[in-house]
Amino acid sequence: MNRYKILLGGSLAALLAMGFMANSISGKQAEKEALNTTPVVKADGIESRNDRWAGHFPRQYDSWKKTKKSETIVDMLEQKPQLAILWAGYGFAKDYNAPRGHFYALQDNINTLRTGAPTGPDTGPMPTACWTCKSPDVPRVMAEEGENEFFTGKWARLGDQIVNPIGCGDCHDSKTTELTITRPHLLRALEASGTNPDDITYQEMRSLVCAQCHVEYYFKATAYTDGAGKEQVAKVVTLPWAKGLSAEAMEEYYDSYDFKDWTHKISKTPMLKAQHPGYELFKTGIHARRGVACADCHMPYRQEGAVKYSDHNVGNPLDNISNTCLTCHRESEEEFKSLVKGKLERKEQLMEIAMDNLGRAHLEAGKAWEVGANEAEMAPVLQLIRSAQWLWDYSIASHGSFYHAPEETLRLLSVANDKAQQARLKLVGVLAAHGTLNYQAPDFSTKQKAQQLAGVPLAKLVDAKMTFKDTLLKEWDQNAVQAGRLNPETRKGMSDISSYTR
Ligand code: HEC
Ligand code: HEC
Ligand code: HEC
Ligand code: HEC
Numbered sequence: 001m002n003r004y005k006i007l008l009g010g011s012l013a014a015l016l017a018m019g020f021m022a023n024s025i026s027g028k029q030a031e032k033e034a035l036n037t038t039p040v041v042k043a044d045g046i047e048s049r050n051d052r053w054a055g056h057f058p059r060q061y062d063s064w065k066k067t068k069k070s071e072t073i074v075d076m077l078e079q080k081p082q083l084a085i086l087w088a089g090y091g092f093a094k095d096y097n098a099p100r101g102h103f104y105a106l107q108d109n110i111n112t113l114r115t116g117a118p119t120g121p122d123t124g125p126m127p128t129a130c131w132t133c134k135s136p137d138v139p140r141v142m143a144e145e146g147e148n149e150f151f152t153g154k155w156a157r158l159g160d161q162i163v164n165p166i167g168c169g170d171c172h173d174s175k176t177t178e179l180t181i182t183r184p185h186l187l188r189a190l191e192a193s194g195t196n197p198d199d200i201t202y203q204e205m206r207s208l209v210c211a212q213c214h215v216e217y218y219f220k221a222t223a224y225t226d227g228a229g230k231e232q233v234a235k236v237v238t239l240p241w242a243k244g245l246s247a248e249a250m251e252e253y254y255d256s257y258d259f260k261d262w263t264h265k266i267s268k269t270p271m272l273k274a275q276h277p278g279y280e281l282f283k284t285g286i287h288a289r290r291g292v293a294c295a296d297c298h299m300p301y302r303q304e305g306a307v308k309y310s311d312h313n314v315g316n317p318l319d320n321i322s323n324t325c326l327t328c329h330r331e332s333e334e335e336f337k338s339l340v341k342g343k344l345e346r347k348e349q350l351m352e353i354a355m356d357n358l359g360r361a362h363l364e365a366g367k368a369w370e371v372g373a374n375e376a377e378m379a380p381v382l383q384l385i386r387s388a389q390w391l392w393d394y395s396i397a398s399h400g401s402f403y404h405a406p407e408e409t410l411r412l413l414s415v416a417n418d419k420a421q422q423a424r425l426k427l428v429g430v431l432a433a434h435g436t437l438n439y440q441a442p443d444f445s446t447k448q449k450a451q452q453l454a455g456v457p458l459a460k461l462v463d464a465k466m467t468f469k470d471t472l473l474k475e476w477d478q479n480a481v482q483a484g485r486l487n488p489e490t491r492k493g494m495s496d497i498s499s500y501t502r
Helices: 012-036 058-069 082-086 102-111 137-145 184-192 202-211 247-256 278-282 294-298 317-323 333-370 375-397 406-433 447-453 458-470 472-482
Strands: 218-225 231-238 301-304 307-310
Touching: 058 102, 058 301, 058 307, 082 333, 082 447, 102 458, 184 202, 184 231, 202 278, 202 294, 247 375, 317 333, 333 375, 333 406, 375 406, 458 472
Parallel strands: none
Antiparallel strands: 218 231, 301 307
């Protein structure tokens, strides 16, 4: 790896920022040397128990633990009821919250109604792949079982294995503490998109550790023969980067396979669900272009006496402006806060229009089917809806996009709006051809109304989830503690909250 490959920027600001980064990197070298004398956390394999790193690296551990302070749930279906219509027939219409601290990654994955209420290792709606971005136990199990084996079976199969939330072993080598990529899907995607992993710079690693998870992906069905000679199909997390990282390039990739994540329950559209292409969208923005890494803003350096360390409380950089933005910029805190707020407001306005248009397009298409429209009439409409929703989703599922890459975000939302409008115009014609004039889509202005239209049996889902939490989940945790995979002390004082109550 070439640690000192620093790109030449164009502007004075860029040069200043570069100088700052170069300083940080050489400052880091001193720390690195000190680190060389520290004991090895685990000589062989991956140490997934975060508390086992604490004694060696108390500052990093204590700051990492602060991600536990993120103790509110923002129910996005409550905030933006259109979402339940847009995702009708798909898990996200059941439950979808804004992201919070890394400490809660596992709890939120277990609590979400999307992962259902399994009663044993072979039941439930989701594959094991849903654990992929939640825990350092994932690379540990992959190393123990094999990658295809990890990706085989139901989510519930690994319930007593994946028990420590996102932590040290996700981003660091357990033997050397060096930053490392623990998820093979990222290495494959980099190669598919033309990057040789040997050319990755140190500064790039400070973003790529995040790109293991904050990226778009799908589950690729992959046939293999297991150790016992049995034919199996793994659902392997795959990043659709082979044609490029832009929304349009990924859409072309998916279209070339006729891929769909699900069929929309109301409009019957073969849909794509964008996950969280945060890294991809970030790459189109000015900070990425000038060589700024995710860690520069989300993990700033802190000074404690003679020791400089990276703040592992990954959260909102604006909570901590003097250590983040102001290390490179000269503006005041107020100026920065209002600047970021302005970017958010512009995105919100276009996003609301896009979601309203898309919601209506689905409902109008549902009506068209109901009054007798045929496949040939509907095909161009559904193609527009698929594309519009993909572009909208790509731009907003990439959390923080309004700030990371505002121009690209607004461009995507504008094109999404145009396509959704085109679909609706065509639908006026289709509906008229079947004798329906002036159709008004039903009201979907609250979560309850929207979920009803989307056919989500909320009370039933919640009931089943509560039973799961009282039974199988308890067994998982007991097994993990008994096997020494989980230290129950690390969960002490952790609140258990979700978007629903029984
Ligand atoms: C999401 C990825 C991620 C996780 C999780 C993570 N780190 Fe880091 N860590 C980083 C990055 C990025 C740096 C900065 C690397 C650099 O610039 O040298 C870093 C730096 C470090 C360093 C070098 C000194 C410093 O502070 O810059 C140590 C030691 C360290 N981390 C320990 C830990 C420990 C212990 C944990 C678990 C409690 C942990 N890390 C969790 C990404 C992570
Ligand atoms: C192993 C997967 C993984 C890695 C690696 C990872 N993240 Fe995350 N990140 C997540 C998940 C999952 C969530 C949502 C957790 C939740 O809502 O319970 C999240 C949440 C976040 C949040 C929201 C926090 C909040 O309080 O609102 C930020 C910001 C974030 N990550 C930034 C980063 C950055 C920067 C890096 C790299 C230094 C990184 N993440 C590395 C998976 C990961
Ligand atoms: C130049 C600074 C900067 C860089 C570099 C940066 N971010 Fe951000 N990020 C921000 C700001 C500012 C926000 C918006 C915080 C807010 O208002 O919620 C944000 C928001 C986020 C969020 C959403 C948090 C939430 O709770 O909704 C995630 C996730 C995130 N960033 C991840 C990343 C990842 C991954 C990278 C690298 C690919 C990255 N960021 C690079 C400044 C930065
Ligand atoms: C590591 C250095 C670095 C950090 C940290 C950083 N920036 Fe920047 N920022 C830059 C560079 C370099 C540019 C590009 C300047 C240019 O090319 O004109 C830039 C450009 C900008 C711009 C102008 C482009 C645009 O998107 O409108 C804004 C605004 C901005 N930064 C805000 C922030 C905020 C807010 C934070 C903290 C969350 C932050 N920056 C953190 C280096 C940094």
